[in-house]
Amino acid sequence: MKADVVVFLVPIISTIAICALIFGIRYLTNREKMAMIERGLAPALNKKRNYSMMLAWGLLFVGFGLGLFISFLLTETVFVDMSEEKASAVYFSMIFIFGGLGLTASYLISAKRERKGPDEPHLE
Numbered sequence: 001m002k003a004d005v006v007v008f009l010v011p012i013i014s015t016i017a018i019c020a021l022i023f024g025i026r027y028l029t030n031r032e033k034m035a036m037i038e039r040g041l042a043p044a045l046n047k048k049r050n051y052s053m054m055l056a057w058g059l060l061f062v063g064f065g066l067g068l069f070i071s072f073l074l075t076e077t078v079f080v081d082m083s084e085e086k087a088s089a090v091y092f093s094m095i096f097i098f099g100g101l102g103l104t105a106s107y108l109i110s111a112k113r114e115r116k117g118p119d120e121p122h123l124e
Helices: 003-038 051-078 084-116
Strands: none
Touching: 051 084
16 A cells, blocks of 8 residues: 555544444443343442542643653753753653652642541542
């Protein structure tokens, strides 16, 4: 196959595959809920959300963004004469350092919330 045909077909096929995947997940979830209703079970319509996992993902991505920003500043101001290969090492190291700091902050916040107990409000 020629390269121009592949470049044209890959976005089309990947879009169709993603749409089919989303449709399949929704279809199977609906069938599962209907089967539960037929058997007399109540499907969990209002599932509790796991806010600690949302916090972890949010702080992880904030850490990634902060790592990218700090590494950009470092490569543009401090390490100006650095080669591209070494600059990529700065980018990757800062992304992982700040991503890890974000996950650590998420753990500390979740541990603090768990120590408070269910009776007390979680908002400071």
